[in-house]
Amino acid sequence: MRRWELPASDEWFVGRVAELAAIGACVDAVSGGAGRVVWVEGDPGSGKTALVNHVVAGLPAAFVVRRSAADESAADQPFAVLRQFGIEGGESPQAAGLDLVGLLSEAGGGGPVAVVVEDLHWADRESRQALLAVVRRVGEERVLLLVTSRPGAAPDGWERLFSDPSGRLRVVLGSLGRDDVGEMARVAGLALPARAVERLHEHSGGLALYVRTLLTELSFSQLAAPGGDLPVPRSLASTILARLAGLPPDARQLAAALSVVGGVVPLPVAGRIARVDHPAGALEALLETGFVTWRPGEASTPAGFTHPLYRAALYADLAPTRRRELHRAAAESLDAAAALRHRVAAADGIDDDLAQDLDESAAERAGRGARSVAATYLLWASSVGSDPQLNERRVLRAARLLLEDGQTARAAELRERVEGCGEGPLRSLVLGQLAWEEAASTPAESWFIAASESAGGPEPDGEVAAAALGHLGALYYTQGRGREAVEAATRLLALGNLPGELERNGWIALAAGTAADHGAAAALDRLASRLPQPAESVRAADADLLIVRGTLGFYAGRTTAAIADLRAAIRLARHGAAAAQLPRAHMQLAQLLLYSGEWDEALVHARTALSLVSGERRVWIDAQVHAALARLFGGRGEWQRSDEHLTAAAAAAAEAGTIEAVVTTRVAQAAVARARNDPGQVVEVLAPLVANTRLIPMATSLAWWPGLIEAMIDGGELARAAEQIELLGTAARQRGLNMQARIEGARAHLEAARGRPDQAGSSYDRAIALLTADDPLLDRAGLHHRFGQLLAARGGRRRQAVDQLRVARDLFAGAGAEPFLSRVEADLASHGITVGERGSRSPLELTDRERDVAILVAKGLTNREIAAELYVSQKAVDYHLGHIFAKLGITSRRELRGGVFN
Known part of the structure; x- marks a missing residue:
């Protein structure tokens, strides 16, 4: 699902001269071959979409444009934003992001590509992380990434991207100036006097959407009246509600249903939720307001609000009982995944059946790796379940899932609820993880020890205690406490029947602890009992252990074997296995290749x-x-x-x-x-x-x-x-x-x-x-x-x-x-021995990306193999190779292998 742009919104676009100039420089850079990221921030209604639409409309014809938009109602659906690009996701956001890089590179065919992602603040976490992988590669591709979000909504490392402004532009949209408001009035066909423009600017606060709404809804005489306040409420919400109040009842009912659904929905479904017999007529009245849009070319005629402000204003105005009625109707009309959210919103007290359904959905989502969604379901279940102890466990499980998913901030928000839970291994484990994330190693160790005391006991506390031993092992080996890391890992591995990830964590702690006490060579000997096979025979599930073995090989001075391990691990990780460890694998391989020459x-x-x-x-x-x-x-x-x-x-x-x-x-x-x-x-x-x-x-x-x-x-x-x-x-x-x-x-x-x-x-x-x-x-x-x-x-x-x-x-x-x-x-x-003139191995006229391609050609790799090495499409490699030939004045791969880089 996605939100569509306001019809003909570019006609209302005014001002933003400095912003357009800065973005224009980024467009020029991409046209010239250097990727750029533009992040547009602004309050709701500030004109983020209008600015992006204006930029896209003015792009050179060579640009290929790809668009997507996050939807608040799909924030718990993994890879929802990426699916709009044709990427279904996979085992990891990193792998999905690299797939998207290849898709975009292929779409451009060597030419420039503009990628628009709207409303990042609503994007599901998996899509945000995958898009981060795209951002990190943009500088090496002809891609212009345009992202919009609200201020302060910079999750998962996006804020830190702009600590280094190289290749990245952050545009913060403020209010329109008085002259801009006057220009917008002229665009609307209203030649307002300066006094009226000043009053309109003061009344609207320069908020672009508010200005546009007032210009649309009020007559010239109202806007140009000689004195007093404008004859409408000061808030945009009041303006919207006043406009909707004048519509027929069916149109108001349909608008209310759309506000509850939150996203785009087929018109028959919206009519069923609204209890409107003839939704087409109701929609026709709504379309005249400009608050709602539809897509008549599709069979289901989906409809939705044109801007989240419109939806939010109406939803906030619904009476609690009416809101619950609509959520209940939505739960009956939508698919099972979407229905859960509406069932929770419609709940009016304890509902153990709903809590049980949420528990089951949480388990299913967690099993598929969607830990964030599972945590949300568990927290919902804790709000409608009747059993206090079961609700406590739901909160603790949710916090643990969030921590394992890297969402420390969300988990920290649950601290008071976690501390209020009864004592037990799960509570101790979660508090230990929170302390560890806050670099409070001493209390973290105490909590982990407390949680680990039930190791080997009955489920579920036994599994929790085993996880605590894994965390203890990691804590010890990062502090150089090898003997204690080995002891914790040995206790963990002795339990048997461990989940795969926990078992591998135990072996990592065992190897790292052994290395801390006896050196990397001894750690390799110990790891050999778990991972004896050659690199090419290691299964994907053990890719992280292969990276550990390669790293230990580096420290043990076993360069040749370690290179083989890391090359194999990278091949596996490209397809999602241990993808989070890809940076370390590439880093360690670079160091090993430095030694090998x-x-x-x-x-x-x-x-x-x-x-x-x-x-x-x-x-x-x-x-x-x-x-x-x-x-x-x-x-x-x-x-x-x-x-x-x-x-x-x-x-x-x-x-x-x-x-x-x-x-x-x-x-x-x-x-x-x-x-x-x-x-x-x-x-x-x-x-x-x-x-x-x-x-x-x-x-x-x-x-x-x-x-x-x-x-x-x-x-x-x-x-x-x-x-x-x-x-x-x-x-x-x-x-x-x-x-x-x-x-x-x-x-x-x-x-x-x-x-x-x-x-x-x-x-x-x-x-x-x-x-x-x-x-x-x-x-x-x-x-x-x-x-x-x-x-x-x-x-x-x-x-x-x-x-x-x-x-x-x-x-x-x-x-x-x-x-x-x-x-x-x-x-x-x-000694009288002269050496012939050497060719340049790294010609300065080549870009870093072109050098990488040339280096891999010189190694004998095919274009397809090079594309896999560099996480780009084969078309992009073809494009770069053409530029290399042109810059160096050569015509064949053989010349490149034989003369320039060898």
């Missing part, structure tokens, strides 16, 4: 992760993604972009305050300093991390430590470097990490600095023999480079020196590590 693909995944979390408060991911991008750009000598991401990473880390975010940012700062060949800065940034090695978390990678040792040696701090080599060896053994090649390489570097070339040469030989594909590329290439330098300095070893330098050169060149590559080539040149 696949820097082009790492850029793609880092940018994808950033786009998936843009606007959300996931600063812990933000810090790591920006850090990865800083390392990638710094490693390629793109200093300005690197510095921008370092600044963003530092800001996110400061806000997050987690060890992971802070350490990752420091590692990125050191990596950029290393690329700049500034060992002093590397030591300054990383030395605090080893000031007390007992404080280094067990569940962390130590891949940054060899870089610190290298910088100490290059800075002449040899004794300090020797001490750090031993500390690193101990720390790696404690965590089960294979860092032998890098440790032996550090010893070789130290021996060379001490003037012991024979010992250094032997150590380099051993280090290179120990190297594996899991060792970071820069460390592998650096080993060969330093060994080549040592051999060259000894004399008589030119061939061996050149061989090592060439290996280093090829490794650096494969990643596009320009600063490191230049230093190796300078050493080769000193």
